[in-house]
Amino acid sequence: MNWDDQAATFDEQPDHGLRDPVVRAAWSARLAAWLPGPPADVFDAGCGTGSLTLLLAEQGHRPVGVDRSPEMVKRARRKLAGAGHRPEITVGDAAEPPGHFDVVLCRHLLWIFPDPAATLRGWIASLRPGGRLVLVEGRWGGAGLTAGEVAGTLRPMVREIVVEPLPDPALWGRPIDDERYAVVALP
Template sequence: MSVSGGRIAGMETVDPAAVSSYWDAAAPTFDEEADHGLRDPSVRAAWAGRLRAWMPPAPADVLDLGCGTGSLSLLLAEQGHRPVGVDLSPVMVEHACRKLSAAGHAFTAVAGDASDPPASVGSSFDVVLVRHLLWTLPEPGLALRRWLGLLRPGGRLVLVEGHWHAHEGPPYVPGSESLPWLGGVTAERLAGSLRPLVREVDVEPLPDPDLWGGPIDDERYAVIARP
């Protein structure tokens, strides 16, 4: 997970410490969601297939931003890639490192702001992979530009996103009601934000219930952008 602590004019600042604490608390049960833990064989196989289609030939250096408990990084490692993870939640990072280590894979993950990744993870990747993170960001457009700047020539930005139901109830952290893409972003809007920055944008709808552990009634998709 991630958040930038900068203030947008007229909006309340989202405190990164509050966001980190929120996801720290969520980490112990995070993998209980079918598309988080990928414990169901059909869900796991569906995600493995999508990743295989989106990635270049192995081995590729992949930056998994908002890596959570490392489920996608584990699939990438199993496919012969070299994932590196970033998540704002130290507890999520601990879970990710344990998960990959238990499976016998070397893995580096650091606690930090995925919208502006720490220099310690590197600055040159074949793929930047981001799943369900943009809704947490005060400045998603700035994050997109930063992520594109981390790609090697011929690299690709893979964004797994969605446009969910309108947010209801109290903010998940103070100030989060001001987030521009709270509740997700449509594929049309995200692709439109990327087109001035890259030479190619592909949108792939993701309605397959096996990816999510059951049927969905909202918009889920992947965007693959190539500078």
């Protein structure tokens, strides 16, 4: 999929643009529950148009967003600058964090990597002591990864895994009938 072609309409989905106050509040609450207290250095892997990056900055974290799509990055920079935030957002490979972080956050991206286990190992290696990996993933329309697949891949790499189902329509802007979940892993 060419994400540059998707950038212009990406935020139209309620869970992408977070324009609906109910959806935005639901994501803000989930992030606050999954992340340590601010300020934390957070790598937003595959940041897209920066909706979660913006929530992180608003919560007092120091996000660094990376996305492969120059058009998505351009929109993310504009979105955050318009809200008065200027975190680092760059074009790059989300599998290669640009430094060490307290949190690696990834939403709906792990499934696209040719070797998800290698990507997870790289993300874990980029975590500072006491850091955490926060993955928001799912299985929809034949795409994605199940919670069991992600937890099974992570289990030998981490000391603790919490899987949280995410069926709440407030997160997605509509009822869902597929598998969506978060995994918080502590190395």
